[in-house]
Amino acid sequence: MNTAHDQFTAQLLQALPALRRYCYSLTGNVANADDLLQSAAEKALKRWQQYEPGTHFDRWLYRLCRNLWIDQIRRDKPTEELKEGWQEDIALDQKSVSLEHEIEQTKSLASVYSQMNNLSSPLRSVLYLIAVEGRSYQEAAEILEIPTGTVMSRLSRARQQLSNAFGGTGDLL
């Protein structure tokens, strides 16, 4: 019996639902989120001795998960250079802007879900960590390995884009 390992697996099992939601925030797709979750769990088990008991287990897992996701993006898009997070951030933001007219005309819940899926991965993951998990900007910055100022700007952009799905007057944007 390996007590430390048993404690680790118990923590991992307990963290699975939140980790899964974080994977979902990265991928925006349930199937991909579950694939990422599976990979993250396997990697965490493989590297369990690197976790220092008493430190933030969830942050350790989230960083591991995010790195896996970035690796996945790199494999899928090997010619793209990733800076500060995800380069496709820019492309998807532009895509979201192009959808504004469509979104303004639809006020249903489905359109909001659609807009959530259309958020870029960096924006959605920041939104998840802060709006859903209730983390501070500092915590989110540590997990995502970005400055707190970037957390703040990404979060406001995420909320800004989503707010259009509510059929706003356009005054805000």
Place this chain on the structure above:
Amino acid sequence: MNNNSVNPTDLNDIEKLSAYLDNELSPSDHAELETRLKQDTQLQQALAKLEGTDVMANEYFSELDKTPMPAGLEDMIRNAEPESAPVSATVVDLFKHKVKTVVTQSWGLASAASVVFALGIWMLMPPTQQNINADLLAVLKTQPSGSIATINSELKIEVLASYQDSQGNVCRSMIEHTPVSSNPAVACLNQGQWQIDTTDLVEKYQTASSSQRSNTQQLMTPEQEQLWLKTLAN
């Protein structure tokens, strides 16, 4: 729209409203925004819209909980056998402060490069860690590729090759030999700090005869390595 109203093109206003929701504004900004909110209905509406997105985000993510976990995942975790050797690249940040302190204490490092050890198996040697770190640093800074340095009766370091990675940092691939195992590792000198990586070494670590070396990594010739070691010694 009065002068205090939210400016649709002012990202600063939107960021402030967003940060206000999270109670992340400085006290002065918080107070200023509250004053404006009392006077400006448009600003209040903008805040409400932003707040509404959080409700939607929570619904969006809670939907996921209604679908079952991937089949077999929880059983796989419960039945996992513990791996014996830790490896990771991302561990650098986690251990940076702790290990940096250890090495600084043991070396002083007045003129030498400081060391950040992202240690895998190296971390498992606490009683003599400081000496091992010092000995390892000495090996990295002095031993030519192809040499084997004896650290103690249970640990030898075999230096395989020196090369420049894609960022231009000089790296040294090596193998740590213990009585029970041999573990590859790569040490890279990055901005005056040695970083040791025991992760994903299939891709990273280089032997002098490696045929799979990345095009972005330049293997040093013995002459280049000798010159570089002399530079380090100075």
